[in-house]
Amino acid sequence: MSAISDGIRDDFPALTQEINGHPLVYFDNAATTQKPRAVLDAIQNYYEHDNANVHRGIHELSNRATAAYEGTRDRVAQFINAPVHEDIIFTRGTTEAINLVAATWGTVNLGAGDVILLTELEHHSNLVPWQLLAQRTGAKLRFIPVTGDEGTLDLSDFDGQLEGAKLVSLTHISNALGTINPVAEICAQAKAAGAVTLVDAAQSAGHMPLDVQALGCDFLALSGHKLCGPTGIGALFARRELQEAMPPYQGGGEMISKVEFHKSEFNVPPHKFEAGTPNVAGAAGLHAALDYLDAIGLDAIHAHDTELAHYAKERLSGFEGVRIFGPTEDRGGLVSFIFENVHALDLATLADQQGVAIRIGHHCTQPLHEKLGVPATARVSFYFYNTRSEVDRFIEVLQKVINLLR
Amino acid sequence: MSVTLNSIDELADNFELLGDWESRFGYLIDLGKELPPMDAADQSEVNRVHGCQAQVWMKLRPEAAGRITIVADSDAFIVKGLIAVLLIIYSGKTAKEILAIDCQVLLDQLQLAAHLSPTRKNGLFAMVQRVRELAQAIQVEATE
Numbered sequence: 001m002s003a004i005s006d007g008i009r010d011d012f013p014a015l016t017q018e019i020n021g022h023p024l025v026y027f028d029n030a031a032t033t034q035k036p037r038a039v040l041d042a043i044q045n046y047y048e049h050d051n052a053n054v055h056r057g058i059h060e061l062s063n064r065a066t067a068a069y070e071g072t073r074d075r076v077a078q079f080i081n082a083p084v085h086e087d088i089i090f091t092r093g094t095t096e097a098i099n100l101v102a103a104t105w106g107t108v109n110l111g112a113g114d115v116i117l118l119t120e121l122e123h124h125s126n127l128v129p130w131q132l133l134a135q136r137t138g139a140k141l142r143f144i145p146v147t148g149d150e151g152t153l154d155l156s157d158f159d160g161q162l163e164g165a166k167l168v169s170l171t172h173i174s175n176a177l178g179t180i181n182p183v184a185e186i187c188a189q190a191k192a193a194g195a196v197t198l199v200d201a202a203q204s205a206g207h208m209p210l211d212v213q214a215l216g217c218d219f220l221a222l223s224g225h226k227l228c229g230p231t232g233i234g235a236l237f238a239r240r241e242l243q244e245a246m247p248p249y250q251g252g253g254e255m256i257s258k259v260e261f262h263k264s265e266f267n268v269p270p271h272k273f274e275a276g277t278p279n280v281a282g283a284a285g286l287h288a289a290l291d292y293l294d295a296i297g298l299d300a301i302h303a304h305d306t307e308l309a310h311y312a313k314e315r316l317s318g319f320e321g322v323r324i325f326g327p328t329e330d331r332g333g334l335v336s337f338i339f340e341n342v343h344a345l346d347l348a349t350l351a352d353q354q355g356v357a358i359r360i361g362h363h364c365t366q367p368l369h370e371k372l373g374v375p376a377t378a379r380v381s382f383y384f385y386n387t388r389s390e391v392d393r394f395i396e397v398l399q400k401v402i403n404l405l406r
Numbered sequence: 407m408s409v410t411l412n413s414i415d416e417l418a419d420n421f422e423l424l425g426d427w428e429s430r431f432g433y434l435i436d437l438g439k440e441l442p443p444m445d446a447a448d449q450s451e452v453n454r455v456h457g458c459q460a461q462v463w464m465k466l467r468p469e470a471a472g473r474i475t476i477v478a479d480s481d482a483f484i485v486k487g488l489i490a491v492l493l494i495i496y497s498g499k500t501a502k503e504i505l506a507i508d509c510q511v512l513l514d515q516l517q518l519a520a521h522l523s524p525t526r527k528n529g530l531f532a533m534v535q536r537v538r539e540l541a542q543a544i545q546v547e548a549t550e
Binding site for chain 2: 020342343345346349350353360361375376400404405
């Protein structure tokens, strides 16, 4: 049994509603998570009491806003065990964090023929930025293959694939299949081969304990909204030494130290990469989210997510004609599946009529779906506020839907 | 249940009679299942209608007296049902008649919108757009 009580749902106002006359069953957490009252209050409180622009002001409100913003930087550093808070660059989310690395580090470090090693599991946000960079620099993309429906990485030729690789960038947990990749081992081997490493932690941050020093990665990207925080705020962990050598990302206020009409000197990292007025309210919300998650405990959250995924998988496998994706072991809190002769779109539409929110489509992993030979899959993804009885309700709804469609 | 229908009014009446979502969707799915099949060769990129989360193919076939038969298919049942609804609205009419139809009014009459997500509505709109574009092309060709 999970250590997390069902009573925790009371913290989430959005979870108490009915959809189409049925209690909401929210199983689209890999897309975004619901927000606890503590996060909503932190945002409200920031705007009611502390709102001002950061860093430059001399007045009290500006001091408070700066303290809130920089306090979150410390908090994020602590949350992922970054050595120093300067390692944390605020971004809009994982996508912008990866684009920042491609645009800055990538531009000065990659050239014609250099290899960017990715995996076939990657979300478009950890694929398209590298395609754009490859077009600009002449670098080449290479992919670690995935082994069929199990969705685990085939690392049998990893050494060979590292040949010529300047960067290895991969997801920690696959958003499409739930695979938890052996990131620490991959980073260690990549590092030994002289490659820089980036971990896309969009699905793992807030779902399991994260320690960038234990993972041994150079960059790590995460989104606030996928871990109970607000949308529009995320973070890039970037090792200080790498930041020093990276050119600016965007130009504007905050990122400069001295500006003349024809040239500028830039602020020190990480501020050099944060042009313009940042998302201070988002940072306040993110701080509250991280406090909230730590109070529950990341180990307990991971155990709960995983238990629900295994339970859902077990219940799903009772259906005739179902094909379930993802690994048996080392699975995050999501399950993707399809039914023979039933389109995932029909499933999701009819499930929604009964208040069950699931995701369908290619989950921003079109090449992976191409490889699996399916245009779309249905996905249920869990968080600590989901319950076994919700999984039971989902199965009951699914049975009704299948009957209607067959 | 017989799903042979001649007019949108008849369809609207049937929808009205079927009170809950389950029977309405069941009915829509049955309509889709009775859709005449489209040749596999026609399920091609050139006939593909983009904008729907499912795959949709559509072509317009000119018949005698300027009438147009719409041939369309999808890999999702509910989408096939929506195609069947569009066929009731458009198929067998002339290009001029097709272009004069305000589809929105008819779809509102069916009160389908309440059950369709914005994404799904975009998909339906993409199909309506394609019918109109193809009818427009046929009309232009006929007047040239």
